[in-house]
Amino acid sequence: MSSITLNKQSYTVEDNDSVLDTLLKNGVDYPHSCKIGTCQSCLTKLVDGTVSSESQHGLKPTLVAQNYFLACQCNPENNIVIARANENAVSTPSKIIKLSHLNANVLCVRLSIDNPNLFKAGQYINLVASDSLVRSYSIADIQSNYLELHVKLIPNGLMSHWLSTVAKIGTAAHIRGPLGECFYYNTDNETFPIVLAGTGTGLAPLIGIAQDALAHKHQGEIILIHGGVDETDLYLHDTLCAIQKAHSNFTYAPCVLHKSNGIEQASIDKILIKNLCGIMHEVQLFICGPTETTNKMKTEAFLAGVPSASIHSDAFITLKS
Amino acid sequence: MNDTTLFERLGGENAVNAAVDIFYRKVLADDRVNGYFDGVDMEKQIQKQKGFLTMVFGGPNNYTGKDMREGHKHLVLKGLNDSHVDIIIEHLGSTLQELGAKDEDITEVAAIANSVRNDVLNR
Numbered sequence: 001m002s003s004i005t006l007n008k009q010s011y012t013v014e015d016n017d018s019v020l021d022t023l024l025k026n027g028v029d030y031p032h033s034c035k036i037g038t039c040q041s042c043l044t045k046l047v048d049g050t051v052s053s054e055s056q057h058g059l060k061p062t063l064v065a066q067n068y069f070l071a072c073q074c075n076p077e078n079n080i081v082i083a084r085a086n087e088n089a090v091s092t093p094s095k096i097i098k099l100s101h102l103n104a105n106v107l108c109v110r111l112s113i114d115n116p117n118l119f120k121a122g123q124y125i126n127l128v129a130s131d132s133l134v135r136s137y138s139i140a141d142i143q144s145n146y147l148e149l150h151v152k153l154i155p156n157g158l159m160s161h162w163l164s165t166v167a168k169i170g171t172a173a174h175i176r177g178p179l180g181e182c183f184y185y186n187t188d189n190e191t192f193p194i195v196l197a198g199t200g201t202g203l204a205p206l207i208g209i210a211q212d213a214l215a216h217k218h219q220g221e222i223i224l225i226h227g228g229v230d231e232t233d234l235y236l237h238d239t240l241c242a243i244q245k246a247h248s249n250f251t252y253a254p255c256v257l258h259k260s261n262g263i264e265q266a267s268i269d270k271i272l273i274k275n276l277c278g279i280m281h282e283v284q285l286f287i288c289g290p291t292e293t294t295n296k297m298k299t300e301a302f303l304a305g306v307p308s309a310s311i312h313s314d315a316f317i318t319l320k321s
Numbered sequence: 322m323n324d325t326t327l328f329e330r331l332g333g334e335n336a337v338n339a340a341v342d343i344f345y346r347k348v349l350a351d352d353r354v355n356g357y358f359d360g361v362d363m364e365k366q367i368q369k370q371k372g373f374l375t376m377v378f379g380g381p382n383n384y385t386g387k388d389m390r391e392g393h394k395h396l397v398l399k400g401l402n403d404s405h406v407d408i409i410i411e412h413l414g415s416t417l418q419e420l421g422a423k424d425e426d427i428t429e430v431a432a433i434a435n436s437v438r439n440d441v442l443n444r
Binding site: 035036037040295298302303308313 | 337
């Protein structure tokens with residue numbers, strides 16, 4: 001008889017019960033709705049053991065790649081260890097190896113890591129400065145020994161304050177994660193176009209995903225749209241221009257709201273729709289940044305005809321103190 | 322009539338997946354109702370719509386009147402009324418028509434959707 005372990009508590013699977021049935025029978029308050037694998041409310045992360053491919057039917061490939069499955073569709077044949085979706089983050093010790101400004105209000109933070117294979121550019125981690133100071137940041141770059149984050153400095157923000165005044169090269173911190181499903185995934189080497197759009201530090205995951213696609217020699221077109229209020233918001237401008245020069249299938253499309261020399265003046269959702277024209281049905285679309293602009297872009301892209309399953313996004317949430 | 326269920330006749334899970342984008346796009350494009358979806362996260366909403374479509378297509382579900390009431394309470398306060406429910410049922414019908422469903426099946430779907438009207442409107 002197989003067992004399911006969740007939060008260090010083990011439950012025995014009876015007869016042909018699913019993982020969800022077993023948890024519910026044992027009084028576990030577990031998210032669920034349709035119980036037929038459609039609504040995906042019971043999305044669960046496999047931590048150890050194996051699950052059938054039927055239990056991953058209909059999930060986004062990015063979720064399958066991270067061992068997610070549907071508890072209602074899984075009849076475990078062996079012992080498994082599971083975690084609720086998004087509560088699976090492990091914490092690893094790290095230290096700060098670089099701190100520098102990308103522009104007046106964005107900080108580049110590099111954190112040491114031992115195992116780069118755990119992370120995918122575009123996912124996010126929780127930066128743990130202390131037990132009470134934890135914030136989420138997207139991964140902009142992964143090298144063999146460090147992760148790079150772009151931290152927007154928030155006036156009176158606690159993490160901003162810590163990074164600006166307390167943290168130095170060598171300061172210890174913890175990395176919790178990674179989390180999120182906003183990353184490059186293309187096991188069949190398809191040539192679909194990729195469009196990435198975001199404002200502010202939404203650029204961090206987007207440049208990470210674009211570089212990852214280029215590193216995997218993605219053959220389709222890649223368009224990165226970065227929006228700002230004015231050109232001072234467009235950090236890494238020269239880097240992106242250089243990437244465009246080096247790769248014929250990469251286009252960098254900056255845009256700003258205020259009048260500027262040489263940079264297109266338009267709102268980012270207009271530039272997005274313009275670039276989606278003619279590729280709505282094939283595109284894989286990545287949208288990142290502050291909640292309001294991401295929600296607007298997601299909805300407009302969806303209304304313009306991009307399938308909901310092709311829209312990938314992790315909206316940023318700024319904590320209000 | 323044969324003895325297949327409504328859910329089977331419509332095409333089951335595949336029909337839900339095919340219908341969800343078409344249906345939700347119609348709803349979001351309709352100025353009479355899209356204000357009630359302002360600021361909602363699209364991905365979460367697509368999951369919720371899948372649950373809703375599974376229910377009204379006669380599929381297995383665990384929707385309870387309480388869920389329906391809780392989920393729409395804040396919208397009733399903002400003015401959600403019978404006319405909006407009618408519009409949703411109308412979009413449901415035209416979605417199914419586009420997917421080639423039979424008229425009598427569409428009527429059955431509308432009847433299921435109608436059966437939760439009072440819960441949705443918190444009456």
